[in-house]
Amino acid sequence: xxxxxxxVARATFHEAWRRRFLNGILIFxxxxxxxxxxFAYLQPGAELQMIxxxxxxxxxxxxxxxxxxxxxxxxxxxxxxxxxxxILAKPVSRxxxxxxxxxxxxxxxAVNLVVMGIAFYIVFAIKAPQFAAAKPxxxxxxxxxxxxxxxxxxxxxxxxxxxxxxAVVASTLFSWVLSVIVTFVxxxxxxxxxxxxxxxxxxxGASKLAQILLGTLxxxxxxxxxxxxxxxxxxxxxxxxxxxxxxxxxxxAYLVVILLIGYLVFNEREV
Amino acid sequence: xxxxxxxxxxxxxxxxVAVQPLDRSVEYDRLVLGLxxxxxxxxxxxxxxxxxxxxxxxxxxxxxxxxxxxxxREVAATMLWMKTHEYWHKGEALQAKALWLMxxxxxxxxxxxxxxxxxxxxxxxNLYVETDDPALRAKYLQMGVDCLKEGVSWNPDRYDLxxxxxxxxxxxxxxxxxxxxxxxxxxxYPHPEYVDRLVGHAxxxxxxxxxxxxxxxxxxxxxxxDHTAKGATLTIRERYLIPWYLAEQGKYxxxxxxxxxxxxxxxxxxxxxxxxxxxxxxxxxxRLAYDTWKLAGDISQLDFLAQSKxxxxxxxxxxxxxxxxxxxxxxxxxxxxxxxMPGRDTMAR
Numbered sequence: 282x283x284x285x286x287x288x289v290a291r292a293t294f295h296e297a298w299r300r301r302f303l304n305g306i307l308i309f310x311x312x313x314x315x316x317x318x319x320f321a322y323l324q325p326g327a328e329l330q331m332i333x334x335x336x337x338x339x340x341x342x343x344x345x346x347x348x349x350x351x352x353x354x355x356x357x358x359x360x361x362x363x364x365x366x367x368i369l370a371k372p373v374s375r376x377x378x379x380x381x382x383x384x385x386x387x388x389x390x391a392v393n394l395v396v397m398g399i400a401f402y403i404v405f406a407i408k409a410p411q412f413a414a415a416k417p418x419x420x421x422x423x424x425x426x427x428x429x430x431x432x433x434x435x436x437x438x439x440x441x442x443x444x445x446x447x448a449v450v451a452s453t454l455f456s457w458v459l460s461v462i463v464t465f466v467x468x469x470x471x472x473x474x475x476x477x478x479x480x481x482x483x484x485x486g487a488s489k490l491a492q493i494l495l496g497t498l499x500x501x502x503x504x505x506x507x508x509x510x511x512x513x514x515x516x517x518x519x520x521x522x523x524x525x526x527x528x529x530x531x532x533x534a535y536l537v538v539i540l541l542i543g544y545l546v547f548n549e550r551e552v
Numbered sequence: 553x554x555x556x557x558x559x560x561x562x563x564x565x566x567x568x569v570a571v572q573p574l575d576r577s578v579e580y581d582r583l584v585l586g587l588x589x590x591x592x593x594x595x596x597x598x599x600x601x602x603x604x605x606x607x608x609x610x611x612x613x614x615x616x617x618x619x620x621x622x623x624x625r626e627v628a629a630t631m632l633w634m635k636t637h638e639y640w641h642k643g644e645a646l647q648a649k650a651l652w653l654m655x656x657x658x659x660x661x662x663x664x665x666x667x668x669x670x671x672x673x674x675x676x677x678n679l680y681v682e683t684d685d686p687a688l689r690a691k692y693l694q695m696g697v698d699c700l701k702e703g704v705s706w707n708p709d710r711y712d713l714x715x716x717x718x719x720x721x722x723x724x725x726x727x728x729x730x731x732x733x734x735x736x737x738x739x740x741y742p743h744p745e746y747v748d749r750l751v752g753h754a755x756x757x758x759x760x761x762x763x764x765x766x767x768x769x770x771x772x773x774x775x776x777x778d779h780t781a782k783g784a785t786l787t788i789r790e791r792y793l794i795p796w797y798l799a800e801q802g803k804y805x806x807x808x809x810x811x812x813x814x815x816x817x818x819x820x821x822x823x824x825x826x827x828x829x830x831x832x833x834x835x836x837x838x839r840l841a842y843d844t845w846k847l848a849g850d851i852s853q854l855d856f857l858a859q860s861k862x863x864x865x866x867x868x869x870x871x872x873x874x875x876x877x878x879x880x881x882x883x884x885x886x887x888x889x890x891x892x893m894p895g896r897d898t899m900a901r
Contacts, residue, residue, distance in 0.1 A: 323634070324626065327661075327664045327665070506589065507582065510587050520587065524587075527581065531571060534571040537567060544560070545564075
């Protein structure tokens with residue numbers, strides 16, 4: 282059962298690296314991360330924070346871009362080239378095909394994020410001690426930062442995979458342009474899920490209809506902001522693994538929901 | 553509909569329901585551990601819509617929304633911060649907009665200390681001097697102080713804003729009691745050593761001579777080579793300790809004679825006049841106290857404490873006077889300007 286999935290995933294992974302736009306985004310991301318220490322001088326007294334904000338922000342942002350543009354092309358390309366018929370004619374079910382495509386995308390993104398993460402760690406390891414030395418109080422929280430950054434990158438993996446899942450599902454439903462737009466909208470709206478919760482609060486004067494609509498939106502949408510723990514890193518606060526596991530658990534639950542929807546939709550689609 | 557589809561969609565619904573308790577647990581952890589963004593977007597949006605200047609709102613939509621969507625909060629704060637400088641230096645017409653943007657920067661990145669410091673400085677210092685209306689000046693002082701207090705609430709583990717707030721009270725409001733409260737708070741965290749001396753300076757100006765000696769004593773115990781603290785201790789002992797000690801004993805005439813002796817040599821000594829004014833007030837010689845504080849306030853335009861005291865005593869004595877910004881501020885916050893000289897045992901000194 283798993284072998285066809287891995288075959289599809291491996292083929293997807295190899296094919297993804299031939300996509301030039303992916304390489305372009307990765308190179309641009311590394312350039313931004315690499316130059317984050319230059320931007321740091323724009324925030325005197327908070328250079329360390331600026332490096333972290335730009336570095337981790339870039340990993341999340343460019344990871345998301347890769348996920349959107351890769352995810353929305355994975356299945357439509359197979360349909361356009363009609364290779365999907367060949368694949369599905371072999372003993373590969375539609376569920377295995379969708380999941381295999383997704384796993385191939387996951388592997389591609391994982392490699393991209395690892396490369397960006399290494400680039401960030403190099404910049405951080407070189408520049409951060411200088412900035413931390415400039416402000417003694419930064420030196421105190423400096424030690425906690427290394428492990429917190431690793432945790433932030435782990436969370437970025439799950440966040441970006443969730444975006445990839447949405448992109449893959451959107452591409453089974455809509456045209457390429459529309460699926461890109463839909464994925465972006467879900468991502469950005471998901472970033473502000475708290476906002477919907479506040480708007481649906483009756484104490485803030487939300488009507489019954491608004492409570493139902495916005496409350497449902499809040500419960501259905503993935504909460505992307507939970508994957509962002511930069512605030513804790515900037516403050517040098519320890520983030521326990523138990524919390525991280527809960528966040529990852531929530532992300533995985535949404536991922537299962539998204540892939541299940543993708544399977545249900547793709548199973549009915551004429552290809 | 554095929555049965556697998558029904559089961560599939562039911563599974564989707566079941567999973568979405570099942571994830572809700574986990575969501576609540578994650579939200580709780582994020583709140584308790586401080587993982588949430590410092591200022592929720594709805595609060596920033598609320599401030600954006602309350603903006604009364606077109607330019608400020610343009611700044612919000614362009615940069616802040618972009619940052620909100622992209623997740624580069626600090627970068628957006630930095631970009632807006634640079635814009636604030638541009639507006640501020642273009643002159644008076646754009647200063648309100650600059651301040652509006654500065655406030656947004658503090659909302660976007662409340663752990664960045666510089667915007668709190670500079671925004672409060674613009675309010676309590678720069679806007680203050682651009683008006684002659686004492687009520688408006690008092691309002692700017694209050695705004696500056698409130699801005700720093702909010703900054704402190706965001707950054708309670710760093711000395712910087714405690715010091716900044718203490719300094720604003722020390723230098724601009726001249727509420728030395730309040731200044732010391734914040735200087736002492738700054739001393740609880742890693743801080744430069746001049747902060748310790750500021751406590752002594754504030755007590756000296758208040759004046760509270762025994763406490764200023766205690767503060768300098770602390771500085772000298774920490775660093776016996778602290779020349780500033782050493783010099784201040786010698787000066788206080790030589791000039792003000794005896795008059796103060798006599799006043800504490802209730803020997804006001806002798807105390808006044810002692811301080812007058814020093815003032816004969818240095819008639820414009822601000823601290824000497826402060827000590828004399830405090831003693832006269834304690835002795836119930838309100839007219840003398842008024843004249844002394846008035847003189848000190850006239851000698852130095854920046855002696856806001858003397859000016860406030862003179863206004864307060866003028867009101868008590870029925871003398872016509874103009875309220876100063878600092879006096880109005882003190883009235884507004886319900887601060888008592890009366891000198892208190894509790895009977896402390898200063899004999900040991």
